[in-house]
Amino acid sequence: MDEGGNGYPIMKTVLITGANRGLGLEFAKQYQADGWKVIACCRNPDDAPELLESGISVSQLDLLDFEAIDRFADTLEGKPIDLLINNAGIHDRSKAEGFSGIERERWIDGFKVNAMAPVLLTQTLVHNLSASENPVAATIGSQAGCLTLYDSGGLYLYRTSKAAAHSAAVILSNDLKTLGIPHVCLRPGHTKTDMGGSDAPYEIDESVRMMRQVLAKVDMSQTGCFLDRSGALIPWNMEKDLNV
Template identity: 40%
Template sequence: MPTALITGANRGLGQALVRSFATDGWRVHACCRVPDKSLDLRRVAEAADGLVEVHRLDVTDDLQVRGLARSLEGEPLDLLFNNAGIYGPREGFGSQDFEAWAKVLQVNLLAPLRMVENFVDLVAASERKLIANMSSRLGSIAENRGGSSYPYRSSKAALNMATRSLAVDLEPRGIAVVALHPGWVQTDMGGEEAALTIDESVAGLRRVIAGLTIDESGRFFDYSGAELPW
């Protein structure tokens, strides 16, 4: 039975990914900051016949991350999906809250690296050996025509670079690492006017993940499988 660990699983894309993988027979470790308040996620777990285990995890808390890694020691992870992320301040040039920007970097950039460093041995011990970092097209330097969104854009651009470096460093262990753009999705972050439903995005992401091999490691794909420019 393949196993996945998914962060940011309390709502939106994360919760839908948990449900999708469990429906297909995967064992899923679903991580969120406050499980007691994540009632929808708990309902997903209850309906999954034991395939979903919910964990309390703040991805910016080093002790919590280390503790969860120790508790799962010996259990191979076919997929580590670093999904947790925040948008942060939306103010434009001249109105930056730099402390809030630093928080965005903590969640969107440093936390995925912390997760990989702590769980890499479990990924390496698995059959599929996949790491997916949820990025965004807004992190593409080549495609930036709109400006603004400095905290979010910079965090995802930096995550893309980290993804590329991880692909190089982990290739000897047979681990594939990719950055994924879910599309413009009808979530709390994307808004009601977004082009894609959550289920449409998740279905596309699942198809991309299913086709990944070490040959695709270090690349940046959207939910349709199209490769995006850095």
């Protein structure tokens, strides 16, 4: 925590989407442990037992409902947000689902949550971010969104929506730059989550710890960048799989 003019510590506030499990849950737990005020958001708070057991306040937020995003932002009017982490995501139900198994409605939902919602939520919370002395906004990205790595078929939902999310993140960064709010896209790596699977090489607590270290150092010089969990700059047209 930072200190105010009177010498007393100022509690910082972080808002995290998709906080009921995986990376979002770990972000919430680690920031709470460090004394931050955590606004943990998920579609169904009843599906967030670990958050509730940790004593973290859970806010209901359905990112598929854009009007609900506006209503949620209204409840935070006048409250500074120091860090916004757009983490929520939808992925293909199975890697086995390929060309013949495309779920049309779920694909649309993937674009709404993965690509559109981060922009719309950030837009509605821009005044909250501007009220912070050192605001930072971040969107969780993935190398699955890098077209230069596509050497196989399938995973249409996740790949295409993440490619769109990367594009939206760069455009959003340019808009936020004029407001003095840095925005970066973060790659957590292939981590042991429900999405990443138990065979993933990276432990979730370590990936989140490393990303938090990166976020703590983000400034305007990095806005619009795609950063690895180590803080290394990743080219948007990467030519090799970083999980190898």
